[in-house]
Amino acid sequence: MISLAFRAAAEVEAGAADDAAATIIEWKRRYPQALPVEIFLSFYTAYARQQEADQLAASLQKAGAPMCVIRRGTPIDMRRRALSSI
Secondary structure (H helix, E strand, O other), X not given: OHHHHHHHHHHHHOXXXXXXXXXXXXXXXXXXXXXXXXXXXXXHOOOOOHHHHHHHHHHHHHHOOOOOOOOOOOHHHHHHHHHHOO
């Protein structure tokens, strides 16, 4: 799971959004009970600076990884708002 998370983050930051989305699909297929990104970061990664963990979380959110919290103004939040207005 760790390698898939880092791969998805790297792909989305490199501009390969389709590859990142495919990696997230693979992550969800292999680990259907996968932890949300925030929990994953809390238990399986360690960084000297908080900004590194924040960047990884932002990259994974951009790639479509499962998240605990939907942040306002993100594509996920906008999609949720659009669907709720239907």
